[in-house]
Amino acid sequence: MMNWRKILLPLSAICGLGLAAITPVRAADDDRVPYWASVDAEIANLRVGPGDSYRIDWVYRRPHLPVKVLRREGSWRLIEDPSGDKGWMRDLLLSRQRAGMVKKGGLTEMRAEGRSGAPMLWRVEPGVVGLLGECKDGWCAFDATGHKGFVREDRLWGTGAP
Structure with missing residues (x-):
């Protein structure tokens, strides 16, 4: 009788290497802060903390407003606007498009x-x-x-x- 373990283990290792080769790799600077971004929405709320439960401090109505991303917290970004005001904005409201x-x-x-x-x-x-x-x-x-x-x-x- 054939020992399937001897065949399947090396085969699974080879397949795993092949998948690793085609798995997209995140750019190294995706996690590095600070970086420049811009507001990518007609209306974007700036909150006092990283979550929907925090109160809204500012409402931006300027698409492409440049901002500096200072910190990441899950899907939230601590940003600084051109006036020096700081607060938290959802990453979905931001773009890496430089402005x-x-x-x-x-x-x-x-x-x-x-x-x-x-x-x-x-x-x-x-x-x-x-x-x-x-x-x-x-x-x-x-x-x-x-x-x-x-x-x-x-x-x-x-x-x-x-």
């Missing part, structure tokens, strides 16, 4: 290219929110509701290391 907000201090020039001598396209007011593209040599690609151009990186909140 920026024009800092206080007057109008900011949006240029056709990422350099000082490039033609100016618009002057952007403080508080304007837009999606970020690549930041290079002190300039960031910036899309404020279809108005696309380049803004100095130091004029945007949401750039650089979080």
Whole structure:
């Protein structure tokens, strides 16, 4: 009689290795904080603690508002907004899509290219929110509701290391 254990044990080990090879691996930085994110909802509640039972402190109505994620607690994220306010938001209300907000201090020039001598396209007011593209040599690609151009990186909140 054939000993099935001798056949099945090595076979199961080989199959297990094959499954491990095709199992998706999480990116290492999925768990690392801090990181930049943006609000990914028309209305998003910021709570004083990590759970639905905690009271709502702020209600955001600004999709793409950049936020800094400071801590993770299950499906909740401790975030900091551009004003420095902190609180807890569900991960489903956030996106890894990078965004920026024009800092206080007057109008900011949006240029056709990422350099000082490039033609100016618009002057952007403080508080304007837009999606970020690549930041290079002190300039960031910036899309404020279809108005696309380049803004100095130091004029945007949401750039650089979080």
